Amino acid sequence: MSELKRIPQHVAIIMDGNGRWAEMRGKDRSEGHAAGVEPVRAALRAAVRNGVRFLTLYAFSTENWGRPQAEVDALMELFCQCVVSEEEELVRQGVHVCMIGDRSRFSEKVRAALSDIEQRTADGKVLTLILALNYSSRSEITRAVRQIARRVEAGELTPGQIDEETISRSLDTAAWPDPDLIIRTSGEQRLSNFLLWQASYAELWFPEVLWPDFTEEEFDRAIEEYARRDRRFGLVKGK
Numbered sequence: 001m002s003e004l005k006r007i008p009q010h011v012a013i014i015m016d017g018n019g020r021w022a023e024m025r026g027k028d029r030s031e032g033h034a035a036g037v038e039p040v041r042a043a044l045r046a047a048v049r050n051g052v053r054f055l056t057l058y059a060f061s062t063e064n065w066g067r068p069q070a071e072v073d074a075l076m077e078l079f080c081q082c083v084v085s086e087e088e089e090l091v092r093q094g095v096h097v098c099m100i101g102d103r104s105r106f107s108e109k110v111r112a113a114l115s116d117i118e119q120r121t122a123d124g125k126v127l128t129l130i131l132a133l134n135y136s137s138r139s140e141i142t143r144a145v146r147q148i149a150r151r152v153e154a155g156e157l158t159p160g161q162i163d164e165e166t167i168s169r170s171l172d173t174a175a176w177p178d179p180d181l182i183i184r185t186s187g188e189q190r191l192s193n194f195l196l197w198q199a200s201y202a203e204l205w206f207p208e209v210l211w212p213d214f215t216e217e218e219f220d221r222a223i224e225e226y227a228r229r230d231r232r233f234g235l236v237k238g239k
Ligand code: FPP
Pocket: 015, 016, 017, 018, 019, 020, 021, 033, 034, 036, 037, 040, 057, 058, 059, 060, 061, 064, 078, 079, 082, 131, 211
């Protein structure tokens, strides 16, 4: 976090409200997801302009597999299309695309598209865009605990040596700082299994706007709100 300008180093967004946006217009839910692509571009532009270094987007949760098959298929197709349509602009903006979540459940086609965009944007230095795909915090923590247990079993670590750092370094997000600000659109006020460990000291912001209506100005408002918050990390101010 930059103390001077109070710009969050890492912003994470729960992009909520695509389905409601579509239903309000008598459209198919998938059209709501398609309308959610432009706000992703807007959030990226605003993040780069504000000097945010890491932007995490909750794009597909482990629970989302339970949606109607047609909606899941449309989302998978949208992710593949975006990889192709957005690549040039992402490279131009200096964005490095990374992923968190368990991608083993995705089809070969989706996995190939994701690896492709990761590789093609690997030189991006301006902003790291972290897509949470087939992600849930509990599943991530469960995988981390299994990994730590295997290290204990192999004699690399004793139970007493396990500390918060061990856990943080075993999560999908090991390479990046925790989010400073988490935004959830659509007025819902919960984290829904998103970055539960990493959100310990995050500021939370819940604008009413549905995700397809999210704009650069909305992002700027969240940044302004963050700048007004008094982050104490459990300490006493000025001590
Ligand atoms: C939640 O809204 C949104 C999703 C499950 C999908 C998010 C995907 C996009 C915004 C598409 C573009 C993304 C990328 C990364 C290219 P919801 O369907 O749960 O809305 P509802 O609560 O109104 O039903």
